[in-house]
Amino acid sequence: MLGKLVFLFEKNKKSVLYKELNKNNVLDKYLEANNFKWKPGEITVVPYYDFEKEHFEEGFGFVVVGAVKENFAPEDIRALVAKAAKALKDKVETLEVERFSDSKDFIEPAFEGFYIGTYTFDKYKSQKESKNKLTHLDLIKPEQSKQVIFESPKIVKAVISGQNYTRDLVNTPPNEFIPESFIEEANKLKDNYGFELKVLKGEKLKEEGFIGIYSVGKGSKNPPAFIHLIYKGKNPKKRISLVGKGLTFDAGGLDIKPASYMRNMK
Structure with a gap:
């Protein structure tokens, strides 16, 4: 039809x-x-x-x-x-x-x-x-x-593949997609596309000055993580940095948000 x-x-x-x-x-x-x-x-x-x-x-x-x-x-x-x-x-x-x-x-x-x-x-x-x-x-x-x-x-x-991949992650419920799940996905990107990967978590976050992530993450049983992916192309002309807020719901800090907003978070 x-x-x-x-x-x-x-x-x-x-x-x-x-x-x-x-x-x-x-x-x-x-x-x-x-x-x-x-x-x-x-x-x-x-x-x-x-x-x-x-x-x-x-x-x-x-x-x-x-x-x-x-x-x-x-x-x-x-x-x-x-x-x-x-x-x-x-x-x-x-x-x-x-x-x-x-x-x-x-x-x-x-x-x-x-x-x-x-x-x-x-x-x-x-x-x-x-x-x-x-x-x-x-x-x-x-x-x-x-x-x-x-x-x-x-x-x-390529663009839509990336968008829909992100939509899959967002649509996964927070009891299944926790900070450690983010790390697993980052490792897949590293293995599949040749990224370099650096992960900070636990006390290392505090040592490196990521006090906000470290403190907010204390509200969850799942410890937070800071994920840094690096891609180096051939003959690069300049450095581009993309900063994303990849939060999972169960990452602490719930009490600082109104209930109406928390209801729609994933």
């Missing part, structure tokens, strides 16, 4: 594919009936319309209508495609996205959004997510008789 993502712009301007699918104004009427606001970033899912029977039929396909600015930012496309992919990932095998721009700022974010939207965390499910049917993305231009086939750029695959 197939899904299509078409676009609406400011001032009621409609994309080419929207106009093609809007026979007898069926899309316009559906959006109006479902209180579509035409706000940038908004989407709605429209079932396939059977013109002979004159009603919507969910068994044949879906159109996702997304509102976007013509002078879009990459994040606008990424977010809309992600929403469309998430909405249809258990319903269709292929998502066709109307390619109203050939710029890099459209192509790469479209693939990024696709992978973000089809992400599933099923580590603890005895029956894995077999419902996730959506595996293919096509970027189409309806006015072209011969479509150009776009492959996902390597940089996109």
Whole structure:
């Protein structure tokens, strides 16, 4: 089954594919009936319309209508495609996205959004997510008789692989993912990608002046750790430092946060 993502712009301007699918104004009427606001970033899912029977039929396909600015930012496309992919990932095998721009700022974010939207965390499910049917993305231009086939750029695959890896760690519950688990993951990165790894924990943190981490960590039975990963590429031009707050929930310091915030921490 197939899904299509078409676009609406400011001032009621409609994309080419929207106009093609809007026979007898069926899309316009559906959006109006479902209180579509035409706000940038908004989407709605429209079932396939059977013109002979004159009603919507969910068994044949879906159109996702997304509102976007013509002078879009990459994040606008990424977010809309992600929403469309998430909405249809258990319903269709292929998502066709109307390619109203050939710029890099459209192509790469479209693939990024696709992978973000089809992400599933099923580590603890005895029956894995077999419902996730959506595996293919096509970027189409309806006015072209011969479509150009776009492959996902390597940089996109690398970035999304890292993002989804991080999402897996974040989604792992804190009783399972403790500071020692972070160290295990850091060791995997070291072994797989050639990082250098330095780990400070226990009294060594205090000796090296990491008093905040050392003190807050006393609130947990799992001692805290400071993890330093170093990657040295070939012919480096400059040093880049990335500082991240990789906290697990059960790392102490709970009483200094309001309950409403603690509830959403992992």
